[in-house]
Amino acid sequence: MLIMKRLTALLLCLIMLLALAACSKDENGLRKVTLNEVTRSVFYAPLYVACSKGFFAEEGLEVDIVTGGGSDASMTALLSGEADAALMGPETGIYVTNQGKADHPMIIAQLTKRDGSFLLGREADDSFDFSKLKGKSIIAGRPGGMPYMTLLYVLRQHGLEPGSDVEVISNIQFNLMGGAFESGTGDYVTLFEPTASAFAAQGKGHIVTNMGLESGEVPYTTFMMRKDTIENEPGFAAAFVRAIYRAQKWVWAAGDEEVAYAMQSYFPDTDIATLSAVAKSYRATDSWTKVPTMTEDAFTRLQDILDGAGELAARIELSELVDNSFGEAAISEIG
Template identity: 40%
Template sequence: MPIWKKASALFAVLLLVAASSACTFGGSSNTETVRVAEVTRSIFYAPFYAAVAQGFFEEEGIELELTTAWGGDKAMTALLSGGADVSLVGAETTIYVYAQEASDPAVTFAALTQTDGTFLVSREKLDSFSWEDLKGSTFLGQRKGGMPQMVGEHVLKKNGIDPHNDLTLIQSIDFGNIPSAFASGTGDFVQLFEPQATLFENEGIGHIIASFGTESGSVPYTGFIAKQSMLDENPEMLERFTRALYKGQQWVEQQPAEEVAEAIVDFFEDTPVELIAQVVERYHAQGSFATSPIVQEEAWDNLQLIMEEAGELPQHVDYDILVDTSIAEKVME
């Protein structure tokens, strides 16, 4: 069963819950508490953490209550059920919700990342690399139907590789166990997130040879999402939220990777600041961090193309239905 059907079945139940749930805010008259459910904890989200660490949300009168959901379905569950006011998650989840004819759809109002965040890592050091090198190999991919795997397959096809016939594709390993599986000898190539890709390269376990983010182009990979009712009823709060985020985006764009790493290191227990700096530099160099909160229409179209190609697009949805740039545009005036 396509992942969108499984996700849609879950969201259908959640929509019933969400219909009777109301978003609430705490704090004093001068400060609003905004509950944010992030899909995971990742250096990929550095501009957001930098905005927190630099006090930009405080400056806007916002106290964040940040929880890590560890999964796109869980992050969206928190939003739809009223357990979060804002969700940091992939834009594809809004399409799954919309496909269930939601009366209060989830809408992306601010961009955070604008490319895929995974890298192709080879076991052997290659003096030169061609995508043809993957033919006949064993490729350790990501979970079927997830955005990383959809992007991975899109990039392989773009480069003339049939992922289901030209190589042995392994998708049966849990996300958290993929790095250890590769380290223990499974696969000739693996698709990895950071900081694991850079860590493996530093330790000589593998070698980064290509970026799926660079190859796949601009995609609204992760952004801030709220229910339409929140956009209608509390745009002023979301404007302050987005202004704080934009300050963080601009700060990260202007600072050296080492300074960014120092600012966000407390968000990553047991991760050396030097490794964080390496990852920030790599993401910055390939343009993964959105430098403004505006989600571009071209990126939205590319997202749906990737989903459709993977057989995971329940229906095509116009950009202006599930993307609201009005707040971001106002912040940037």
């Protein structure tokens, strides 16, 4: 009995310590937040703007961004409690939900609405056509990831069957795709910015098409939080989404060079001219969402893509995975 009491007391202490750690504040009284991002990309510009322009700080948050290197790693960090929030593809949330986990994370905000990658070939091709991919190979990321599944969707839209008409290389880790292409693997590769532009500038590859324009609108990158975090700290979740929404509004109102300077500290090896050009490209293709909420139609299209890739165990309702309440509140408050 004494041992059980001591174990119970120890368990309670551990729970209290974890709670204190999760809600710890710095010397300025800001709530410390660990955010795990799937990869580092200009595609996520509004996130970096929320940090650099002080929108998180104004909401009482100090955000530390950790790069996971893949949606699986980001989801693991979120589920384990290593991260308070995570930025990753919404498909990962669908997979976890379909595993029957009642405590699966929830999507609280959407950041991007198109594939943010570009298709690069080994030769410049101003007259590129998808028919030229027949008999070729493409490094496409890993099965189950949005870059991979979106590529399959686009290929089929152009009458090409992956695996028979085109070899889709899917055994290379996401953050190693550029290096693999540079070393001679594949005829083509899909890369995000600023890597795509850097490869083109250095003659390592040539951008032939924008995958986002080819795929159409689809929820591509979202912010997720654990259910217990949302239930225990709704004020934190609301503050986080408000900061993101304010950054979204700022990005769409600012000039490309302003956006470039606002996120330069997150891309120290990329010059302002390149960051400005990339920001202009993503703006022109309407890649960034203007509001943090997700629509029913977009969620359906996402599941259509997963289904076409053979990765959808069962369809789920929007409300099972997406909590638009914080986004709706932010829009109502801020306008």
